[in-house]
Amino acid sequence: MTFDPAAHAAAMVGHHYRVSDFYEIGREKVREYARAVLDDHPAHHDEDAARGLGYDGLLAPLTFVSIVGMIAQRKLFDEVVTGYDLSQIMQTDQRLVFHRPLEAGDRLICDVYLxxxxxxxxxxxxxxxxxxxxxxxxxxxxxxxxxxxxSGGEVDENIAHAVKDVMMHVAP
Structure with missing residues (x-):
């Protein structure tokens, strides 16, 4: 019998896992990320500016959580929702609810639900x-x-390779 990724994914709805380790937000990673997304707010680069706003460490840009999300999603497709070619997956929507700002020094845990x-x-x-x-x-x-x-059809290996090199970069 052939493995059907779609049927498997449908059967896994409700599945939960916790990423096995915490992610510690580093001060220099905040600065690096802020530069990469062209966010020049002083609270992302200068600890005194962040303290002036009432925080202990540098504030991470709002989309910094995407680093944690990429780690969590990789496990999802490696271990839970298997059988998909990652070059054939596209994010189409995202909704974020912020409960508090992310700061350098935070140690984050991620629970993932399908x-x-x-x-x-x-x-x-x-x-x-x-x-x-x-x-x-x-x-x-x-x-x-x-x-x-x-989850079906042929994948052009040249396109899959190009997409992997461009879009599937994993942060060290």
Whole structure:
């Protein structure tokens, strides 16, 4: 019998896992990320500016959580929702609820839920929910990510390779 990624994904709705280790937000990583996304707010680069706003460390840009999300999503497709070619997956929507700002020094834990799965127009639509908290259990962010995947058909290996090199970069 042939493995059907779509049927497997549908059967896994409701599945939950916790990423095995915490992610510690480093001061220099905050600065690096802020430069990469062209966010020049002083609180991302200067500790005195962040302290002036009432924080202990540099504030991470709002989208910094995407680093944690990439780690969590990789495990999702490696271990839970298997059988998909990552070059055939595209994020189409994301909703973020901010419970408090991310600061350098935070140690984050990510719980991932496969929230829903459906098929439409020849594609598989997968929604995940990530609950990010600190190691003390304080809720930091909740995110929902919608992904559209293809679980059938041929994949052009040249395109798959190009997409992997451009879009699937994993932070060290």
């Amino acid at each position: 929230e829903s799965f459906r098929q439409a127009a020849g594609s598989d639509i997968i929604v995940t929910k990530n609950i990010i908290s600190d190691v003390n259990g304080e809720l930091v962010q909740t995110t929902w990510t919608t992904l559209v995947a293809r």
